[in-house]
Amino acid sequence: MSVVALPPAGSDQSAPETPASGPRRPSVLRSLGGSPSAIAAAVYLVVLAVLAVTAPLIAPHDPHAQDLAARFAGVSGEHLLGTDEFGRDVASRIVYAARISLIAPLISLVVGMALGVPAGLLAGLRGGVFDMVSARISDTLLSVPAIVFALAVIAVMGPSLTNAMIAIGIVFAPHLFRVVRGATMAVAGETYISSAQAIGASTPRILLVHVLPNIRAPLLVQATLLMGFALLAEASLSFLGLGVQPPDASWGSMLKAAYENQAEAPYSVLPSGVAILITVLSFNVLGDRLRDAVAARRSQ
Amino acid sequence: MVRTARRLATAVLVIWLVHLLTFLLIRLVPGDPAQQLAGERATAEEVALIRTALGLDDPLPVQYGRSLGALVRGDLGQSIFNGLPVVRMLADAAPATLSVALVALLFASLFGVGAGVVAGLRQGGWADRAVSTVATVGIALPSFWIGMVLVTFFALVNPWFPATGYAPLSEGGATWLRHLVLPGTTLGLAVAAEIARHTRGGVIDVLAKPYIRTARARGATGVRLVRGHVLRNAAIPVVTVLGLQTGKLLGGTVIVEAVFGISGLGSLAVNSALERDYPVLQGFVIFAAVVVVTANLLVDVAYGRINPKVNARVRSS
Numbered sequence: 339m340s341v342v343a344l345p346p347a348g349s350d351q352s353a354p355e356t357p358a359s360g361p362r363r364p365s366v367l368r369s370l371g372g373s374p375s376a377i378a379a380a381v382y383l384v385v386l387a388v389l390a391v392t393a394p395l396i397a398p399h400d401p402h403a404q405d406l407a408a409r410f411a412g413v414s415g416e417h418l419l420g421t422d423e424f425g426r427d428v429a430s431r432i433v434y435a436a437r438i439s440l441i442a443p444l445i446s447l448v449v450g451m452a453l454g455v456p457a458g459l460l461a462g463l464r465g466g467v468f469d470m471v472s473a474r475i476s477d478t479l480l481s482v483p484a485i486v487f488a489l490a491v492i493a494v495m496g497p498s499l500t501n502a503m504i505a506i507g508i509v510f511a512p513h514l515f516r517v518v519r520g521a522t523m524a525v526a527g528e529t530y531i532s533s534a535q536a537i538g539a540s541t542p543r544i545l546l547v548h549v550l551p552n553i554r555a556p557l558l559v560q561a562t563l564l565m566g567f568a569l570l571a572e573a574s575l576s577f578l579g580l581g582v583q584p585p586d587a588s589w590g591s592m593l594k595a596a597y598e599n600q601a602e603a604p605y606s607v608l609p610s611g612v613a614i615l616i617t618v619l620s621f622n623v624l625g626d627r628l629r630d631a632v633a634a635r636r637s638q
Numbered sequence: 639m640v641r642t643a644r645r646l647a648t649a650v651l652v653i654w655l656v657h658l659l660t661f662l663l664i665r666l667v668p669g670d671p672a673q674q675l676a677g678e679r680a681t682a683e684e685v686a687l688i689r690t691a692l693g694l695d696d697p698l699p700v701q702y703g704r705s706l707g708a709l710v711r712g713d714l715g716q717s718i719f720n721g722l723p724v725v726r727m728l729a730d731a732a733p734a735t736l737s738v739a740l741v742a743l744l745f746a747s748l749f750g751v752g753a754g755v756v757a758g759l760r761q762g763g764w765a766d767r768a769v770s771t772v773a774t775v776g777i778a779l780p781s782f783w784i785g786m787v788l789v790t791f792f793a794l795v796n797p798w799f800p801a802t803g804y805a806p807l808s809e810g811g812a813t814w815l816r817h818l819v820l821p822g823t824t825l826g827l828a829v830a831a832e833i834a835r836h837t838r839g840g841v842i843d844v845l846a847k848p849y850i851r852t853a854r855a856r857g858a859t860g861v862r863l864v865r866g867h868v869l870r871n872a873a874i875p876v877v878t879v880l881g882l883q884t885g886k887l888l889g890g891t892v893i894v895e896a897v898f899g900i901s902g903l904g905s906l907a908v909n910s911a912l913e914r915d916y917p918v919l920q921g922f923v924i925f926a927a928v929v930v931v932t933a934n935l936l937v938d939v940a941y942g943r944i945n946p947k948v949n950a951r952v953r954s955s
Contacts, residue, residue: 477648478655481927483889489911490919494664494674497912566778573780574893578908590780597786604790611783618778 376627379620386617390436399427401434402585420606422592423599428609431587435610438588439617442503442581443568447561449507454514455557459545461515462522463531469519476512484509484571492580499582502575503568510564517560521553555632559625566621573614589614645938649931656927657709660920661702665694675718675914691718692917714921719913724921727906734804735902737814738894739887741822746829746883751876753830754837755864758872761842769838773831781890785824785897792820802899821898825890829883836879840872847871873944881937885930 389396404426413420420428461469479487484506491505492498525531526549534544573590575581582588587595592610599606664671672689673680688694692715693701708715714724757769793801799820805813844850845868853867892904903922910918 474651474655478652478659478927481652481885481930482656482659482923483885483926483930485889485892486907486923486926489892489907490660490663490916490923493911493914493916493919494667494671496674496677496914570778570780574782577780577782577893578896580908580911593780593783597782600786600790607783607786611780614780614783615775615778619775622774622778 373627373630375623379624379627382616382620383624386436387440389433390440393433393437397427397430397433399430401426401431401587403427420603422606423595423602428592428606431592432589432609432613435587435589435592436613438499438582438586439569439572439590439613442499442572442588443565445500445503446507446510446568446571447564449504450510450514450564451561453508453511455518456545457511458515458518459522459549460541462519463526463541463545463549465523472515473519476515479509479512482509485574488571488575489580497580497583499572499576499586499588502581503572506568506571510568513564514557514560517556518553521556522549525549525552555628555635559629559632562621562625562628566618566625569614569618569621589617642939645935649935652931653924653927654706657706657924660923661705664692664916664920665698665701675916677914688718691716691721709924714924715917717910717915717918719910719915719918724917727918728903728921728925731901731903731906733806733902734900735888735891735895735904737804737807737818738821738825738891738900738902741815741818742824742826742829742887742890743880745822745826746833747880749826750830750833751837754834754876755841755869755872757834758838758841758845759864759868761838766838769834773834776827776831781824781828781893782897784827785821785894788820788824789897804898804900804902821894821900824897825887825894828890829886832883832886833876833879836875837872840875841868844868844871870944874941877937877940877944881934884933885926888926888929 405421422428422431457472461472487509488502488505491501491508495501522545531544531548534548539547572581572588573593576588576590577594579594582591584591589610593607593614596603596606596610664674667674670685672685672692672694675688676685693704696704705715712725714728716723717727753769753773757766760766789801792798800817801820803817805817807814850863850867853863858866888903891902892907894900895902895904896908903925907919907922909915910922
């Protein structure tokens with residue numbers, strides 16, 4: 339039921355890891371070991387990524403091969419999840435669509451990171467005019483709903499999945515900016531930053547070598563949560579016909595096609611819908627547990 | 639007063655920046671914007687027509703001055719597709735969208751706060767776990783899928799509500815509402831999940847406060863305790879979420895209107911994107927920003943009402 343909008347720009351996860359002192363504490367990833375749901379989510383996502391990469395090897399059928407005599411065939415040994423309105427094998431299409439459904443959110447994440455992380459690091463460390471200006475730009479982007487902005491970009495550049503995901507990525511940037519800025523500000527007062535500045539380390543060096551490693555946990559939390567959101571955004575845009583264009587398919591466009599044929603094949607909305615649900619749920623659960631792990635580390 | 643003035647100034651600044659963003663978006667794209675909008679198969683005349691319609695022949699500063707001047711007068715330009723004023727098109731489409739959003743907001747507040755309070759008061763109990771599970775799954779479901787499921791069960795299998803369309807208020811309140819139940823619920827569920835999560839957190843926080851122990855020691859229990867002490871204090875994070883969710887509601891109407899075949903702002907935006915009618919999209923982006931910024935201003939004012947400490951703190955600083 340998630341409508342397309344970003345999760346509220348995080349503030350609670352913006353506190354950084356404190357630099358390791360004394361005996362090394364277990365890494366955030368390792369401290370996830372105590373959460374079965376997080377492990378299940380992580381394992382699922384890894385398996386899904388492997389399936390997507392090896393799709394040509396494991397898909398039982400050509401995802402585009404039509405067999406109009408076997409439209410809406412039920413579940414069978416031949417067709418594990420039945421066939422769609424053109425008699426194409428649904429299981430094979432789900433596996434192939436996983437590629438687009440995973441790559442599309444990655445495009446948004448990369449765009450968002452490329453814009454938000456450097457700006458957040460600089461604003462957090464330097465403050466001043468740069469901080470003020472970038473905070474205003476961030477507020478501006480936050481006041482436009484992601485999908486509305488994506489529609490405007492599509493109007494200019496034409497309907498394509500890449501354009502849409504770049505637009506979503508631009509709207510992500512303020513969320514990453516805020517998290518990175520907050521975390522950097524907290525680290526910026528630490529002695530080792532002042533020491534690095536005192537011995538004449540350049541700003542890029544300080545940011546990359548001293549700040550970035552210490553704020554990667556909150557960044558990872560935000561990135562994981564944004565992946566789930568971007569997947570939903572992709573599905574929604576493809577549902578509107580503004581994302582992936584046929585014959586390519588994502589889970590969103592498969593769900594749209596299934597919906598249009600619901601009268602003939604009522605259960606055909608299940609495979610793609612469930613794939614979206616479980617994948618988004620996995621990103622969200624993993625992100626939430628990571629956030630808990632970061633918070634637990636902080637209070638140690 | 640100073641605080642309100644500063645907030646207002648920031649709001650105006652943000653709107654101005656959103657306008658600048660939409661102005662630059664089309665003009666900084668590589669290539670000829672008119673050609674971009676006309677598409678690859680357009681004739682030279684069509685491209686020239688769009689160029690004239692958008693005034694793209696003038697120098698950039700002249701174009702910008704004209705566009706900003708028009709914005710100040712409340713003019714958002716004309717549609718390339720049918721030449722109608724964008725403001726007029728938005729105004730025609732707005733009632734349907736605002737009706738859906740209103741029902742969604744009501745639904746979300748009612749269910750979100752209710753479920754959140756129940757879950758928070760019985761932390762760790764079965765109700766808490768049920769609410770958390772539903773909220774977690776709910777946030778991971780695409781809204782259009784929820785819409786499809788609701789249509790299947792409550793419009794097709796059981797014909798209780800119309801499956802599609804919108805009836806204006808002039809056709810009678812009951813008819814209007816009947817058309818809004820399913821789309822409003824679809825749109826409101828995600829927001830309800832978010833509100834429930836924050837209400838639960840707020841209630842749990844407040845219950846741990848010393849004044850609750852004091853109230854309990856004085857014999858306040860049940861409804862009196864919750865109404866008198868818990869709700870008002872737990873409302874602060876919830877009001878913040880409501881402000882943040884305005885954008886989500888507006889973005890969500892784009893999807894929900896497509897599922898339910900409602901011709902509101904969302905459908906207008908999707909059709910305009912497909913027709914490459916940029917002025918309409920530009921108008922919609924600015925309209926959305928105005929709504930979101932206004933909602934956040936209202937939230938700010940509400941803070942002071944709910945929690946007098948906010949005003950006191952500002953006055954003393």
